[in-house]
Amino acid sequence: MSSEKLDVLDDKSSGQAALDKVTVSVSDPESQGVHVSLGKPEQGLKLDKTGLPLIPQPSDDASDPLNFPQWLKIAVLLQVSFLALLGPLNQATVNPAFVPLAAHFHVTTVVASYQTTIAIAFAGIGSFIWVPIANTYGRRPVLLFTTIVAAATSITAGKAQTWSQLIATRVLNGLFTSSFFTIGAGVVSDCFFLHQRGRAMGIFTVFLTNSAHIAPIPGGFLAQYVSYRWCYYLPAILDLTMFVVMLFCLPETIYIRGSAPVVTDRPILRKMKVWGLRPKGKYLKAADFLRQFSMFKYPTVLLTAFYYSITFTLSSILPAVTSATLFRRLYLFTPSQTGLALGLGTLIGSTLGELLGGIVVDRTMYLSRKKKAGEVVAESRLQGIWIGAILQPIGLLIWGFTIQYKTGVIGPTMGFGIMCFAIQVISTVIYSYNADCYKPQTPEVAQVLNFGRQTVGMTTGFWAIPLGDKIGYQWMAVTMSLVGLVTLTPVIYFMFHGKKIRDRMGAPTYNRAL
Structure with a gap:
């Protein structure tokens, strides 16, 4: 933006026209x-x-998260990203231990998987509780509270003596870890500008996506050489460690745009208070728990979330909940071998996907703004989804056919590695796109994504192995690939017509100052 264009504002008659332009x-x-x-x-x-306007425009307040030093922004990003990793880690560390877990509680391995799916289901529900509270009282106190309670429920799960006790603790663990996904995305959006958000969201989602892939590695060794109970104790220890780190290192990031700067010599230190940072004039109302559901009415949010939920379920949750049974059946794997095969393959795929995903979506937005003289069109982000959308069904087909025809373990491992590469690209694009469309409502948008992912994903343990055994894993893979391609079609439509749809729907009126 040149200085000549801004000089027009000095003239009263032409100032408004220039401002509009x-x-x-x-x-x-x-x-x-x-x-x-x-x-x-x-x-x-x-x-x-690069000479393009910063979006959002930062204030002159040192306590504005957009004005945080870069090192602090990175520290905040890493903290909430690691917290996002701990959510699925609480749920999935026990996945390779279904065999000893089932033996202890005298249930089948399929039934043993239900304690994971029930935690996943309530992790999708719980975010609707925490986001309105966090928007009122601050992200920091809610994250600290839910982290300490998540640790307590994991310890209790490890000590459970009956199946009903275990299920009850897993319900509570899912409810409290749900804040890690949604509030964390809001913190990222609070701290980073539009041109940085793709890469920042990419880092956040690579931790989130990789959690379920990392979890089986220690889980398998703990189940085989110590006890399945340590598959619950380990996440609890990490939750407690993260609580201590955040207590001393995670500042509050909610900031009301246009508010008067707080006069203080230590603006960042003030943000480290555990309580008392509620935005001025902000009070929690019953309506706050209801209006967040309004994000479901926006087609660009709802349909991209549906595509993301389907592909995440097929690419991440499906291998996680089936590998313990299938690898033992096909390859006579121990829990530690299952954890290594599942964890390493998916970890490599997701990490490579992030190396590509975050860079591509930010570069795509930059080129679009340069081409259109600074105009921001959020749909430019969606162009980065193609490599993920193409590779996801390819990886699923490789997984299904190699399982059905009993190839060496490298076959299914390569299949879900490719799927995880793809879902990392898809996750980065979908999160970044929706954050660009509705930045003030990023936590609520993340709720929709989280609810869809957790709700669709929790069903996997009920149908995956029974369906594969009945029709063949190759045909299950073909069917699920077609489902994924069908749900992709609205995303392709939004690439070209999403802006018109958003303009017609209008923007949400709540939290617009955030």
Whole structure:
């Protein structure tokens, strides 16, 4: 943006026209932040290093998370990313231990998997409780509270003496770990500008996606050489460790755009208070727990979340809940061998996917803005999804056919490695796209994504192995691949018409100052 264009604001007759022109060029998902800055022409428009306007426009307040030093932003990102990893880790570390777990409680291995799926299901429900509370009282106190309770429920699960006790503790664990997924995404959106958000969200989602892949590695060894109970104690220890780290290192990131700066010599240290950082004039109301459901009415959110939920279930949860049974049946694997095969294959795939995904989505947005003179079109992010959308069904087919025809273990391992590469790209694109569309409502959007992922994913333990045994794993893979391709079609439509749909629907009116 050149200084000549901003000089027009000095003329009263042409100032509003110039303001309208500039607002259109840089608005779309997050125009309110730009309006505030342009209302004060003497301050000028703040630009990134490439000369494009920063979106959102940062305030002059040192306690604004957008003004945090880069090292602190990275530290915050790593903390909430590791916390996101702990959510599925609490649920999935026990997956390779279904055989000893089933033997102890005198149930089948399929029934043993239900304690994982029940935790996944309630992790999808719980976020609807925590996000309104976090938006009112702050992200920091909610994350600290839910982390300490998650640790307690994991310890209790390890000590459970009956099947009903175990299920009850897993319900509670799912409810409290649900905050890790949704509030964490809001923290990332609070701290990073539009041009940084793709890579930041990519790091967040690679931790989230890889958690269920890392979990079987220690889980398998613990189940085989110590006790299945340590598959619950280990996540509890990590939860407690993360609680201590966040207590001393995670600042509050909620910030009301346009609010008066707080006069203090230690703006960041003030953000480290455990309590008392509720935004001025913000009170928790019963309606806050209901209006978050309004995000389901936006087609770009709902249908991209549906595609993400289907592909995440098939690419991440399906291998996780079936490998303990299938690898023991086909290869006579021990829990530790199952954990290594599942964990290493999926970890490599997801990590490679992130190396590509975050860079691609940010680069795509940058090229789009340069081409369109700074105009932000969130749908530009969706162009980065193609490699993931193509590889996901390919990996699923490799997995299904190699399982059915009993190839060496490298076959299914390669299949779910490719699927995990694909889902990492898909996750980064979907999270970044929706955060661009509705930045102030990022936690609520993450709720929709989390609810879909957890709700669809929790069904896997009930149908995957019975369906594969009945029709053959190759035909199950073909069927599920077609389902994934069908749910991709709305995403392709949004690439070309998503902006028109969003303009017609309008933006949510709540939390717009965040």
